Amino acid sequence: MSESTTAVAPLHAEQAVLAAAVQRGEPEWLLERRAEAARAFAALPLPTPALRPWRYTDVTRLDLAAFVPADTPIAIEGGADGDAPDGDAYVGTLSGALEGRRALVAERLGALVPATEGKFIAANAALWSGGALVHAPAGHAFDEPIIVTVDAGELADAAVHPRLLIEAGEQSELTVVLRTRSGDAPLLAAGVVEIDVAQAARVRLLIDDRWGAATRDFTTIRARLGRDADLRVASLAIGGAILKQTVEVVLEGEGANSSIRAVALGDGDQHFDFVTLQDHVGPRSISDVEVKAALAGASRSIYYGITRVGEDAAGAEANQQNRNLLLSNSSKADSDPVLEILTADVIRCGHAATVGPVDQDALFYLQSRGLDRRTALQLLVSGFFQSVARDLAVEGMADDLERTVFAKLARAVL
Amino acid sequence: MSETVSESVSEPILEVRDLHVSIADEPDVQIVKGVDLTVHAGEVHALMGPNGSGKSTLANAIAGSPAYVIDSGEVRYRGEDVTTLTPDERGRLGMFLSFQYPTPIPGVTMVNLLRMAIKSRRGEEPSAREFLTELRETLQTLRMDEDFARRYVNDGFSGGEKKRAEILQLGMLKPELAILDETDSGLDVDALRTVAEGVNALHHPGMGILLITHYQRILNYIMPDRVHVLFDGRIVRSGGPQLAHEIESGGYDPILQELGIAVAAAAS
Ligand SMILES: Nc1ncnc2c1ncn2[C@@H]1O[C@H](COP(=O)(O)OP(=O)(O)O)[C@@H](O)[C@H]1O
Ligand SMILES: [Mg+2]
Numbered sequence: 001m002s003e004s005t006t007a008v009a010p011l012h013a014e015q016a017v018l019a020a021a022v023q024r025g026e027p028e029w030l031l032e033r034r035a036e037a038a039r040a041f042a043a044l045p046l047p048t049p050a051l052r053p054w055r056y057t058d059v060t061r062l063d064l065a066a067f068v069p070a071d072t073p074i075a076i077e078g079g080a081d082g083d084a085p086d087g088d089a090y091v092g093t094l095s096g097a098l099e100g101r102r103a104l105v106a107e108r109l110g111a112l113v114p115a116t117e118g119k120f121i122a123a124n125a126a127l128w129s130g131g132a133l134v135h136a137p138a139g140h141a142f143d144e145p146i147i148v149t150v151d152a153g154e155l156a157d158a159a160v161h162p163r164l165l166i167e168a169g170e171q172s173e174l175t176v177v178l179r180t181r182s183g184d185a186p187l188l189a190a191g192v193v194e195i196d197v198a199q200a201a202r203v204r205l206l207i208d209d210r211w212g213a214a215t216r217d218f219t220t221i222r223a224r225l226g227r228d229a230d231l232r233v234a235s236l237a238i239g240g241a242i243l244k245q246t247v248e249v250v251l252e253g254e255g256a257n258s259s260i261r262a263v264a265l266g267d268g269d270q271h272f273d274f275v276t277l278q279d280h281v282g283p284r285s286i287s288d289v290e291v292k293a294a295l296a297g298a299s300r301s302i303y304y305g306i307t308r309v310g311e312d313a314a315g316a317e318a319n320q321q322n323r324n325l326l327l328s329n330s331s332k333a334d335s336d337p338v339l340e341i342l343t344a345d346v347i348r349c350g351h352a353a354t355v356g357p358v359d360q361d362a363l364f365y366l367q368s369r370g371l372d373r374r375t376a377l378q379l380l381v382s383g384f385f386q387s388v389a390r391d392l393a394v395e396g397m398a399d400d401l402e403r404t405v406f407a408k409l410a411r412a413v414l
Numbered sequence: 415m416s417e418t419v420s421e422s423v424s425e426p427i428l429e430v431r432d433l434h435v436s437i438a439d440e441p442d443v444q445i446v447k448g449v450d451l452t453v454h455a456g457e458v459h460a461l462m463g464p465n466g467s468g469k470s471t472l473a474n475a476i477a478g479s480p481a482y483v484i485d486s487g488e489v490r491y492r493g494e495d496v497t498t499l500t501p502d503e504r505g506r507l508g509m510f511l512s513f514q515y516p517t518p519i520p521g522v523t524m525v526n527l528l529r530m531a532i533k534s535r536r537g538e539e540p541s542a543r544e545f546l547t548e549l550r551e552t553l554q555t556l557r558m559d560e561d562f563a564r565r566y567v568n569d570g571f572s573g574g575e576k577k578r579a580e581i582l583q584l585g586m587l588k589p590e591l592a593i594l595d596e597t598d599s600g601l602d603v604d605a606l607r608t609v610a611e612g613v614n615a616l617h618h619p620g621m622g623i624l625l626i627t628h629y630q631r632i633l634n635y636i637m638p639d640r641v642h643v644l645f646d647g648r649i650v651r652s653g654g655p656q657l658a659h660e661i662e663s664g665g666y667d668p669i670l671q672e673l674g675i676a677v678a679a680a681a682s
Contacts, residue, residue: 360480361517368477369527369583370505370534379530383521383566 009065014038017126020069024129027098029106037115037125044119056302056334057244057273062216064123067159067188072150074130074162079146079174089140094131094165104135109165112194112222120190120218128163128192136172136201145175145206145394152215156185162219164193168201170226175204177394181239182212191219197229199253204232206394211240213268220246227253227282234391237264237272237293238404248277251285251313259288261388265381265405266299266331267412276305278320280313289320292388294381294405295331296412306338307351314345324355325384327377327414378409425492427591427622428453428476433487435468435475435647441483445471447647448487453591453622460633460658461626463644464666469626470514472644473595476624477511478504491591506535510589512580514596514626519567524579525549527567528586535587552585556612573600581609585616592616593624598632610635630662643669 010016017038021031046062047054079091090101097105115125132148150162168174180189189211197203203223211217217240223231237243249258264272278287293301303322324333335353358380366376382389382405389398428451435446445468453459463469475482476489478501488497496504519527528549533539540548553560556578568576577597584592594613598606613636617623625636633641633655641657642649643666650673651657661669 359517362519364479364481364501365513365517365519366527367501368479368505368511369531369587370502371530372502372534373500375530375534376502379522379526380519383519386521386566 011069012038012041012064012123012126014042020127024095026095027102030098033110033115034126037122040116041119041122041126044116044122046119053246053275053304055304057242057271059218064159064188067157067186069127070152070155070158070160071129072131072160072162073152073154074132075149075151076132077147077149078144079134079142088135088137089142090133090135091142091146092133094133094163095129097133101133101135104167105133105165108167108194108196110194112196112224113192113220118220121192121220123159124161124163124190124192127159128161131163131165133165133167134174134176135167136169136174138169138198139171140169141173142175145177147177147179149179150181150189151179152182152187152189153212155182155187157187159188159190162189162191164191166193166195166203166205168195168197168203168229170198171200172198173202175206175394177206177208177397179208179210180217181210182215184212184214187212187215189215189217189219191217193219193221195221195223195231197223197225197231197256199226200228201226202230204234204393206392206397207233207235207245208397209235209237209239209243211243213239213241215240216242218242218244220248222248222250223258224250224252225256225258225285228255229253229257231258232391233258233260234388235260235262236401237262238408240270242271242273244273244275246275248279249287250279250281251287252281253285254282255284255286256282257286259391260290261391262291263385263388263401264291264293264295264301265385265408266293266295266301267297267408268299269297270299271302272300273302274305276303276320278305278307278318280307280309280316280318283313284315285313286317287319290387291322292324292384293333294325294327294384295333296327296409296414298328298330298332300331301333303333303335303337303353305336306340307349308340309343309346309349311342314343316343316346317348318346318350319348320351322353323384325381326355326357327381327409327412374409374414377414378406381405381409424454424456425620426452426490427455427492428624429490430472430476431488431490433472433475433489434485435471436483436485438481438483444485445482445647446475449644449647449649451624451642451649453624455590455622456619457639458617458623458625458636460638460641461624461644462628462641462658462661464628467644468647469628469644470595473511473514473593473624473626476593477501477509502534505531508535508590510584510587510592512577512584512592512594512597514599516568516571516576516580518569518571520569522567524563524565524567524582528563528583531583531587548586552582555585555615556582557608558582574602574605577601577609578605581612581616585612588616590620591622591624593626595626596628597625598627598629606632607635630658633658645670645673
């Protein structure tokens with residue numbers, strides 16, 4: 001245990017965390033939580049490969065002290081303005097909501113993802129700054145997507161802590177796009193996204209990762225769904241050195257429906273690690289997970305996902321798929337979808353995992369039409385991603401994914 | 415079987431010389447065992463033969479499929495030796511294979527494939543307008559619905575739709591060599607007529623067609639100049655259109671029996 005416990009860097013220490021929070025002018029209740037998070041951070045070891053979700057992503061030698069905590073650069077556009085006259089709707093920074101939305105933030109922040117849960121989560125709880133809050137009160141529909149951009153392009157050897165709190169009241173509707181960008185310098189990102197989807201609310205979250213080549217991202221996204229609530233998460237993993245994304249959905253209400261889709265396009269030494277949880281609590285809840293990776297160079301993809309159907313989740317339907325396309329000889333994928341079914345009354349519960357090269361017949365077919373091998377692969381990969389791209393209803397995003405596939409594979413080692 | 419004067423003056427499109435082909439995964443298994451064949455511009459050659467005789471293997475080898483290895487012999491296209499070219503190089507030169515079993519390509523629309531294929535062939539993207547006009551005309555010729563082109567290539571297509579989709583690509587890519595591998599199978603009579611009429615409309619004096627079939631049926635619509643019978647990897651008989659009728663009325667057995675005797679007699 002002591003081996004994997006890192007010495008706490010000065011800026012992660014409770015005193016420094018508190019000093020920074022005081023400087024940001026944070027209220028007393030938050031200072032207490034910051035201190036608690038800093039203590040949790042100090043006490044918690046880095047996760048080791050002995051823990052199943054961390055089996056293939058070994059961070060025990062990650063020197064957290066090498067990354068200086070920085071203010072997390074965050075920009076928010078779209079939706080309604082903070083404190084717009086339209087009821088209680090709010091779109092803006094979390095820090096800007098500490099006074100005006102005190103009750104909401106104090107109650108909900110950290111409710112789904114407690115600070116004490118893990119090293120990176122504790123770091124985030126101690127050190128997040130800026131942040132974003134999207135609050136749709138009951139019946140409110142944001143017509144436009146809300147774009148949250150974390151652009152750490154100016155930072156080097158720094159740690160950033162993106163924090164999003166999404167509160168969708170009953171029958172509300174909203175779409176959030178989280179864009180992440182950075183430069184080529186080493187960067188550590190530890191993000192937390194909490195989403196509460198109340199009865200019959202509809203939430204979409206699109207994550208567009210374009211981190212720079214030396215960024216390591218460890219992000220946890222967790223959602224709770226009420227009765228007949230609907231959540232769709234679509235994640236594009238394009239950039240970064242390491243991207244570890246944990247997406248967990250608790251389908252609490254009867255008839256709740258969630259879909260988690262992700263695509264990863266790897267090259268070089270890129271390392272993508274997706275963990276998903278579809279936790280069926282409510283009866284007749286429906287969930288769908290589809291994670292797809294296309295891997296060039298020596299890139300690597302890991303998938304570990306659990307579909308859990310609880311005792312009371314009678315009539316649940318769950319589907320879980322992980323597909324990996326190896327575009328080169330040195331790319332690699334590990335896949336482990338797991339089912340935990342505790343009720344006999346399940347309508348459909350499927351899981352599938354594939355790892356393999358592209359369909360040689362399809363490649364020959366396209367080549368016979370005059371497309372050179374690389375172009376044929378570009379087309380096959382963008383076709384492979386289509387099932388996820390279809391979900392990217394935000395204007396321009398699907399086309400952008402196709403352009404990105406072509407551009408990245410134009411240089412990739414295939 | 416001498417060729418007529420008119421045939422010999424037109425350009426040879428496809429020349430297959432003493433071709434021997436094995437399966438890439440099983441190099442000891444030779445499927446095509448010495449095939450010679452010349453198709454000139456403007457001609458239609460029918461390649462017939464029972465199931466398993468090696469017709470598709472020959473077609474795929476001509477197109478450069480990596481599933482097969484050419485042990486010896488050569489393939490020439492318009493005078494150029496293409497035996498060692500990649501499939502895409504052959505495609506760009508103007509060779510086209512209509513597959514017996516077209517592969518589904520989920521997520522890639524026919525429009526997308528056609529655009530990229532035309533771009534590869536001509537070296538530049540067709541103008542959107544020109545492309546659409548051509549697409550509409552070709553779809554009309556083949557009596558295909560417009561939204562057909564927006565579907566994913568061969569994905570969930572019926573047998574007949576797959577065959578039409580192949581001919582749609584033929585029409586858009588305008589090759590000088592078209593190898594049609596059992597384009598007639600899986601089509602009902604009306605669809606067969608439509609597809610055959612489409613092929614006839616697309617055929618031009620500069621194009622050679624190798625039509626692979628094991629039924630005479632399609633030859634009622636597309637008139638062959640020559641008919642060849644492939645058996646066990648060899649062309650065992652060639653002749654005029656009447657050979658197809660012979661096969662239609664009597665099947666392959668009489669021909670093969672006759673040859674069996676002839677081969678045995680020659681060997682003794
Ligand atoms: N890729 C392959 N792998 C294994 N066997 C093959 C392959 N391709 C062809 N064959 C075999 O070669 C023979 C000829 O097949 P094919 O060329 O498809 O015949 P045809 O098209 O005349 O029906 C058959 O016995 C078939 O099983
Ligand atoms: Mg065949």
